[in-house]
Amino acid sequence: MMKKTVGVIVGMLVFTALALPADRWIHVRVIESGPDGDRVRVNIPLSLAEAVLPTIKCDKFYEGRVIVEGHPFDQVDVRALLEAVRKTQDNQYVTVESKDQNVEVAKAGEFLLIKVHENGRHGAKKDENSKATNTVDIKVPFKVAQALLSGPSDQLNVLAAVRALDEYQDLELVTVKDGSDDVRIWVDSNNTSD
Amino acid sequence: MTAGMAVLAGTLGVFTAGAVVVCNEGAVRVDVREKSQGGNHIHLILPAAVAPVAAFMIPRSKLHDARDKIRPWLPTIKAASAELARCADGPLVEVDSRREHVRIFKLNGSVFIDVDSDEETVHVSFPLVAAADTVSELAR
Numbered sequence: 001m002m003k004k005t006v007g008v009i010v011g012m013l014v015f016t017a018l019a020l021p022a023d024r025w026i027h028v029r030v031i032e033s034g035p036d037g038d039r040v041r042v043n044i045p046l047s048l049a050e051a052v053l054p055t056i057k058c059d060k061f062y063e064g065r066v067i068v069e070g071h072p073f074d075q076v077d078v079r080a081l082l083e084a085v086r087k088t089q090d091n092q093y094v095t096v097e098s099k100d101q102n103v104e105v106a107k108a109g110e111f112l113l114i115k116v117h118e119n120g121r122h123g124a125k126k127d128e129n130s131k132a133t134n135t136v137d138i139k140v141p142f143k144v145a146q147a148l149l150s151g152p153s154d155q156l157n158v159l160a161a162v163r164a165l166d167e168y169q170d171l172e173l174v175t176v177k178d179g180s181d182d183v184r185i186w187v188d189s190n191n192t193s194d
Numbered sequence: 195m196t197a198g199m200a201v202l203a204g205t206l207g208v209f210t211a212g213a214v215v216v217c218n219e220g221a222v223r224v225d226v227r228e229k230s231q232g233g234n235h236i237h238l239i240l241p242a243a244v245a246p247v248a249a250f251m252i253p254r255s256k257l258h259d260a261r262d263k264i265r266p267w268l269p270t271i272k273a274a275s276a277e278l279a280r281c282a283d284g285p286l287v288e289v290d291s292r293r294e295h296v297r298i299f300k301l302n303g304s305v306f307i308d309v310d311s312d313e314e315t316v317h318v319s320f321p322l323v324a325a326a327d328t329v330s331e332l333a334r
Contacts (some may be wrong), residue, residue, distance in 0.1 A: 023281055041288040051277040055269035191284035 023047060024166050027193045031182040041193045046166050053159045064159025065151050079149050085112065086142045112145055114138040137175040141168060220304055220321035222328075228314045242324035249331035257332065264333040272326040279303060279322040 026049065028042040053064040060067045085093060085107050094105035104115040118134035147160035165171070165187055176183035222245050224238040240248060254261070278300055286305075289296040294311040303323065309316040320328075 036292045038289070038291040040290075041285070043284060043286055045277070045281045048274060048277045048281060051273040052270055055273045057266065191282045193285075 023191070024187055024189060025191055026162075026165070026187050027185065027190075029182075029184045029193050033180045033182070037180070043191060043193055045191075046162055046187070049162045050159065050166070053162065064162075065155045065157050067155055069154040079146075079153075082112075082142065082145055082149065086146075110141055110143065112138075112140045112142060114140075134179065135175075135177045137172075139172055139174075141165075141171070143167065220324070222320045222324060223317065225317040226314060227316075229312070233314070242321040245320075245324045246327040246331045249328045250334070252332070261333050264329060268326075268330060268333055271329050275322045275326045278305065 024046040026044050026046055028040070030038070030040040032038045057063075088107065090107050090109065092104055092106040094103065096103040099119070101116060101118040103117075104113075106113045106115075114136075115138075116134075116136040118136075141164070144161050144164045147164035148156050148158070150160050151157040168187060170186070170188045172184075172186045174183065174185040220242045222238075222240045222242055224236065226234070226236045228234050281300065283299075283301045285297065285299045287296065287298040294309065296310075297306070297308040299306050300322075304319050304321045305325070307316070307318040
């Protein structure tokens with residue numbers, strides 16, 4: 001009888017542990033190359049961001065929203081543009097190729113992909129540095145982008161974006177590879193970076 | 195049992211209960227050690243249960259404008275403490291540079307802050323349950 005009771009309790013505990021959704025964590029990792037390079041790792045539970053953001057009241061940050069008035073985006077209906085891209089089929093919509101950098105904006109399923117590929121440094125001499133290329137990869141779910149733009153036109157709703165981010169499993173948001181720096185921002189269920 | 199023994203047993207019971215409460219709440223630890231020759235070393239351990247009381251005892255005049263600076267951030271500190279207490283243990287911030295190493299992590303309901311720089315080492319830890327109450331008292 002005792003064994004059965006203990007077995008049932010253990011079973012219930014295991015079931016409860018499995019049924020509870022794991023915390024989602026946003027990770028930021030910055031690594032400078034070289035032996036003296038700085039290394040920064042930040043791991044924040046999304047639930048912590050969700051709890052804290054509404055309480056912050058600063059100059060341009062209020063109730064989880066950032067005021068971005070006076071930004072050039074005021075002149076463009078970004079929301080309509082985003083919605084139009086979201087509804088169309090997967091494709092590479094913007095390609096800008098120049099001597100210094102290439103920019104690509106594409107839609108792949110529910111994600112907006114932005115790639116910036118910089119060809120060497122401005123004014124770099126024809127040495128080792130000139131070979132160094134900088135790449136920026138941004139992968140944003142449309143839901144998150146829409147949540148970010150869900151407030152008035154002069155505001156970015158960061159809190160809504162964080163909440164929307166919570167719906168996704170492992171997600172690589174930003175990867176920056178500079179000649180010397182490596183920046184990575186991602187979301188997963190691990191409470192440590194790697 | 196004589197009356198004296200009853201009083202002794204009661205006193206011991208109260209002290210034991212107090213000790214249990216204090217131990218359960220954990221402790222606030224501050225350890226600052228300057229690396230320079232003859233540098234200062236500050237070591238402080240304060241039972242977390244006593245921290246809000248200690249904050250209450252600080253004369254308001256000594257806090258100057260600290261209260262006004264803390265007060266707007268009280269809701270943020272309370273929300274962060276409550277949510278962090280619920281989250282899994284682990285590293286929150288790690289910074290490694292040539293001159294400085296910083297670690298902020300959560301373990302067993304407490305937040306630990308370790309800084310090791312060229313000038314000093316700093317270790318601070320505090321139970322999350324005490325953080326909001328202590329800061330509330332400081333801001334009162």
